[in-house]
Amino acid sequence: MPLLAKQKQFMKVMGCSRMTEKIIELDNISVTFKQKDQTIEAVKNVSLDINKGDVYGIVGYSGAGKSTLVRVINLLQKPSSGKAVINGDVFYENIDGHEKIIEINKLRKKRRKIGMIFQHFNLLNEQTVVQNVAFALKHSSLKEKEITKKSLDLLKLVGLEERANAYPSQLSGGQQQRVAIARALANDPEILISDEGTSALDPKNTIQILDLLKRLNNELGLTVVLITHEMEAVKRIADRVAVMENGEIIETGNLLDIFVHAKHKLTREFVGTESGSAKALATLKAAKLVQLDSDQECIQLTYIGSSVSESLIVKLYKDFDIIASIIYGNIEILQETPVGALFVIVKGSAENREKAITFLKEQDIIVTKVEAGEIFNG
Numbered sequence: 602m603p604l605l606a607k608q609k610q611f612m613k614v615m616g617c618s619r620m621t622e623k624i625i626e627l628d629n630i631s632v633t634f635k636q637k638d639q640t641i642e643a644v645k646n647v648s649l650d651i652n653k654g655d656v657y658g659i660v661g662y663s664g665a666g667k668s669t670l671v672r673v674i675n676l677l678q679k680p681s682s683g684k685a686v687i688n689g690d691v692f693y694e695n696i697d698g699h700e701k702i703i704e705i706n707k708l709r710k711k712r713r714k715i716g717m718i719f720q721h722f723n724l725l726n727e728q729t730v731v732q733n734v735a736f737a738l739k740h741s742s743l744k745e746k747e748i749t750k751k752s753l754d755l756l757k758l759v760g761l762e763e764r765a766n767a768y769p770s771q772l773s774g775g776q777q778q779r780v781a782i783a784r785a786l787a788n789d790p791e792i793l794i795s796d797e798g799t800s801a802l803d804p805k806n807t808i809q810i811l812d813l814l815k816r817l818n819n820e821l822g823l824t825v826v827l828i829t830h831e832m833e834a835v836k837r838i839a840d841r842v843a844v845m846e847n848g849e850i851i852e853t854g855n856l857l858d859i860f861v862h863a864k865h866k867l868t869r870e871f872v873g874t875e876s877g878s879a880k881a882l883a884t885l886k887a888a889k890l891v892q893l894d895s896d897q898e899c900i901q902l903t904y905i906g907s908s909v910s911e912s913l914i915v916k917l918y919k920d921f922d923i924i925a926s927i928i929y930g931n932i933e934i935l936q937e938t939p940v941g942a943l944f945v946i947v948k949g950s951a952e953n954r955e956k957a958i959t960f961l962k963e964q965d966i967i968v969t970k971v972e973a974g975e976i977f978n979g
């Protein structure tokens with residue numbers, strides 16, 4: 602690939618070409634639930650900025666506080682402290698105990714600009730598909746005919762115009778979620794929140810819904826907040842990622858950064874590098890290579906767009922007198938770009954190994970040393 606194209610691809614994966622106008626600003630948000638004698642800190646001092654036009658993934662296991670946090674965005678959940686600014690409007694502010702909340706009528710209007718979809722679709726089963734979409738427009742100034750037309754246009758946008766008169770129970774899960782998306786778009790929102798929107802779907806429907814969200818993000822400039830426990834969903838469409846654990850955000854970054862430079866074990870678990878390392882280490886053990894010789898080390902090579910070719914391995918041998926043995930390899934597609942990880946044992950003098958690693962880095966390959974301790978303890 603020509604260098605410029607490669608750089609552009611890299612920039613895209615790194616999220617560098619995005620606009621940087623903030624649409625969601627959460628500053629030091631905490632949410633505490635008090636139940637009889639119990640206090641649950643569901644969200645703890647979370648600060649998060651989401652840019653206009655981004656697909657922002659928030660991942661974490663069940664109970665991490667993701668749903669509570671996103672409910673703050675449309676103020677369905679009032680925080681206990683902090684500040685929430687949505688599209689320039691201060692929705693909530695509590696500084697030194699002085700609470701300021703957006704006026705309710707203004708909030709109702711603003712909420713219409715934040716669409717939401719859920720795991721179980723939440724459709725009205727006695728209403729047809731088109732009526733379900735039209736329902737979201739009942740407070741609008743549009744006449745009935747206009748409402749029907751707009752609802753049908755939205756169904757067309759999500760590829761369901763032919764099922765307009767069907768009932769939800771006559772549709773597959775993926776189709777029902779499309780109806781929910783059409784309904785969420787009825788008031789021309791600027792933000793669409795998907796709270797586990799693909800968690801009840803099979804893998805094929807999951808991919809279709811994610812691709813639809815990405816298309817809406819591209820075509821309408823819609824900001825998408827993707828709450829999920831499935832990193833695969835985030836990997837497929839997110840530009841940026843936040844990882845939540847016990848009410849806190851433990852790591853944020855663009856997709857590639859999170860993928861390549863994850864700092865926390867939980868993040869590595871989510872992105873699968875933890876399992877990649879585990880497989881590499883298992884291979885080492887199986888090959889009875891756990892005890893590496895003093896002139897050997899295990900390295901992880903991560904590369905974007907292109908691949909680590911055989912000629913590169915030959916070059917390591919010819920130019921640096923290094924024998925490189927590939928023990929495990931994996932390729933992920935992130936934002937339509939292949940990102941590969943290879944675990945390699947390199948054998949040669951310490952000086953030559955360093956030279957070879959410098960050479961690999963010069964080829965835009967990210968080199969991470971797999972520490973001996975990891976191998977022995979793995």
Ligand SMILES: Nc1ncnc2c1ncn2[C@@H]1O[C@H](COP(=O)(O)OP(=O)(O)OP(=O)(O)O)[C@@H](O)[C@H]1O
Pocket residue numbers: 634636641642643661662663664665666667668669670797
């Ligand atoms: N209304 C509530 N009253 C009391 N506790 C709550 C309430 N809502 C959430 N919690 C608690 O807050 C914590 C975070 O819950 P939350 O639903 O935000 O997590 P989550 O990451 O979205 O998980 P899940 O995907 O399972 O919903 C949990 O311990 C939960 O039991």
